[in-house]
Amino acid sequence: MAKVKTTFFCQNCGAQYAKWQGQCTSCKEWNTIAEEVIQKPEKSSWKTASSSTSKRVSKPLKINEIDTAQEARLNMQDAEFNRVLGGGMVHGSLTLLGGEPGIGKSTLLLQIALSLPYKTLYVSGEESQKQIKMRAERINPQENNCYILTETKTQNIFKQIEAVEPDLVIIDSIQTLHSDYIESSAGSISQIKECTTELIKFAKETATPVLLIGHITKDGHIAGPKILEHMVDTVLQFEGDRNHVFRILRAHKNRFGSTNELGIYEMQGSGLREVSNPSEILISEKDGELSGNAIAATLEGLRPLMIEVQALVSTAVYGTPQRSATGFNAKRLNMLLAVLEKRAGFRLGAKDVFLNITGGISVDDPAIDLAVVASILSSNEDVALPSDYCFAAEVGLSGEIRPVQRVEQRILEAEKLGFSTIFVSKYNKISLKHTSIKIQLISKIEDLVNILV
Numbered sequence: 428m429a430k431v432k433t434t435f436f437c438q439n440c441g442a443q444y445a446k447w448q449g450q451c452t453s454c455k456e457w458n459t460i461a462e463e464v465i466q467k468p469e470k471s472s473w474k475t476a477s478s479s480t481s482k483r484v485s486k487p488l489k490i491n492e493i494d495t496a497q498e499a500r501l502n503m504q505d506a507e508f509n510r511v512l513g514g515g516m517v518h519g520s521l522t523l524l525g526g527e528p529g530i531g532k533s534t535l536l537l538q539i540a541l542s543l544p545y546k547t548l549y550v551s552g553e554e555s556q557k558q559i560k561m562r563a564e565r566i567n568p569q570e571n572n573c574y575i576l577t578e579t580k581t582q583n584i585f586k587q588i589e590a591v592e593p594d595l596v597i598i599d600s601i602q603t604l605h606s607d608y609i610e611s612s613a614g615s616i617s618q619i620k621e622c623t624t625e626l627i628k629f630a631k632e633t634a635t636p637v638l639l640i641g642h643i644t645k646d647g648h649i650a651g652p653k654i655l656e657h658m659v660d661t662v663l664q665f666e667g668d669r670n671h672v673f674r675i676l677r678a679h680k681n682r683f684g685s686t687n688e689l690g691i692y693e694m695q696g697s698g699l700r701e702v703s704n705p706s707e708i709l710i711s712e713k714d715g716e717l718s719g720n721a722i723a724a725t726l727e728g729l730r731p732l733m734i735e736v737q738a739l740v741s742t743a744v745y746g747t748p749q750r751s752a753t754g755f756n757a758k759r760l761n762m763l764l765a766v767l768e769k770r771a772g773f774r775l776g777a778k779d780v781f782l783n784i785t786g787g788i789s790v791d792d793p794a795i796d797l798a799v800v801a802s803i804l805s806s807n808e809d810v811a812l813p814s815d816y817c818f819a820a821e822v823g824l825s826g827e828i829r830p831v832q833r834v835e836q837r838i839l840e841a842e843k844l845g846f847s848t849i850f851v852s853k854y855n856k857i858s859l860k861h862t863s864i865k866i867q868l869i870s871k872i873e874d875l876v877n878i879l880v
Contacts, residue, residue, distance in 0.1 A: 435460050436616040441652030463617050464610040501595065501636055504542040507692060507701045508535075510730070511663065511676050513684015516595070519634040520683065521627055523601070523656065525641045525649045526665030531674055531694055532640050534562065535665065536597050538698045541567040548593035552579040552603030552613075566698040579613060581606045581622050585629065593635065598626070600640040602650055619651040623658050656680065667694075668787060673708055674699065675788060688728035706733040706844055709786040716814055719806030723798030724819040724837035724849065725790055731840035733817065735785040736795060738802035743779050754784030755799065756791065763800055763822060770826030771876050773807060794831040796822040797850060800872065801879060808880050815847040820855075826872040830855040838864060850875065 435444040437460050442453035450457050500515030509515050516522070526532045533554070540547040541563055551559060556575050563573070574591055578584050581604055588596065598604065604622040605613040612618065623639075630637045639659070642650040649656055656662050660682045667674035676690035691702040702708060710722060710733055719738045724731065736755075743749070752760045760782055767773045782799065784790055797818040805812050819837045821829040830852040831837075838857070841849045842864040851857070853870040869875055 433462050433464050435462050438616065441616050441654060463615055465617050503539055504544070505539055505701065506703065507676060507690030508539060510728075511678050511688050511690045512661065513678075513681060513688070516636040516638075517660070517683045518636060519630050520660040521623075521630050521637050521639065521658070522661040522663060523639045523641050523649065523659045524663045524665060525643050527643065527667075530665050530667055531692075531699060532665050533599050534566070535674075535676075535692070535699055536599065536638055536640065537562060538566050540573045540595070540597055543595065544572065545594040546591065547573045547595045547597065548576060548588060548591055549573055549597045549599070550576045550578060550584055551599045552577070553599060565696070579603050579605055581625050585625075588629070595636055595638070597638045598640065600642055601655075602642045614651075616652050619655055620658075623655055627658060671787065673702070673787065685728050688730065705730070705786075709734045709788070711735060711785055716811035718809045718811045719802050721798040721802035721805065721812055722814075722817040722846070723790075723795035724817050724841050725792040725795050726833060726837065727792075731836050733840065733844055733846075734788070734790065734795070736798045736802045737783045737785060738799070738806045739779075739781040740775065740803060740807040741779050743777055748775075748777060749779045749781070751780075752782040754787070754789045755782055755795075759796075760799070762824070763796060764803070766822060766824060766826055766872065767800060767803065770872050773804070775803075775807065778807070792831075793821040793829075794819050794837070796820065797828065797875070801850075801875065804876065804879055810880065812879065813848075815845065816850070817841050817846045817848070818850045820850065820852045820869075822872060828852045828854075828869050828871060828875070835859050838862065838866065 435447050436442070437451040437453060437456070439456045439459045440451060440454040442451055444460060447460055447462065451459055500517055502515050503509050503512070524532055524536065537549060537559065540549050549559070554577070556577050559575050574593065576584065576587055578587070601619060601622060602614045605618050606621045606625060609617050609621045626637050629635065641655070644650050661678060662680040664677045664679055665674060666677065672694045674692040674694060676692065678686045678688060680686065691705045691708070692699040693702055721736045723734050723736055725734055726732070750757060750761055760780070764775050764780060768775055780803065797820040800822055801812060801818055819831060819834060821831055823829050834851055834855045835857060838849055838859060842862055846864060848865045848867055850867045850869060853868040857866065
């Protein structure tokens, strides 16, 4: 047994120090440095030292000798989850799922585990087997292919993994695990790093995908050291408001696919329902036409979305007009207001302007610029836009209407949802033929004003 060794770690950012000090020089936080024991035996593999896999030596290969044949991914039986992952779970990958407490992380992964046709081991360090069973009966009472284990010691978990031989392992959560090779408490910097390292070694040696649930801090970051996010292959974020039923799944990091995709779920009493048509939640239903509303055709990864942009323009009560945007870049809103004032002659300098993207999502696609301008014009003139109009174009500083990428996909989505007219840039190259939707081509912001006002 090696000599016991201690060192000091910042509990906020994971920086290491030889001695205690009041302020962390890395993240500038006070009183976050604590002493931890880092004594570790030589044996640190997930398997015993006699394992044949641990004795294999990796050999260098020429780059043209490496086999690039793509392995089949593990189908998660969830279209939204598969989309965000990039087509399914890669064998031997480690995926980290973070989110607010109570947002539905455990429900989502348990629901996926219950729906899979192959053997799954769900390891929980937070709930008892009876609690998980009660939730499982509410979600999918007929499933018998999912094994539940309540354990926090990694050595015991690996013994059960060797006995069960699952095709997928789910850990809820990584902050509750602890290893015998580290003597600090569960959830500490060194424990999280050691447990994650053991899980990575297990995943890569056996080609078994592992899904981890991670707690987050009050700032919204994954709890523990930042290196945790560097170690895993994919980092997913489960977002939403607990007061609303809709949840959004995003990829912040993905070594095997795009990070632009998103999945949308609806929280119900029987679990999470996949929302295959997001426009049903992003466009509100109204009895009559109201001013200040415009529909934008945007893209999230490969998925086209129709979102509703709401604007309110009113006379400023105080000396300085307010500019507020929810789900949209406030600086870009100020730029579009300046373009409207300079190029279209609208005097908005003494008026409050409020902008909102419905559905609780944030959009950074420049193609919604035209819809933002149209909603502001509609509210300023108090003239309702036709409900079957939609917009897809970027607005430049000189008032020109700029083309956007993949405009044909946006047009087809608008046509599928029953819109009669879509406004796009005159400079977009469109090869679509025999479409029922009218494509209104405009080149400058004055053209839009003349048509709408």
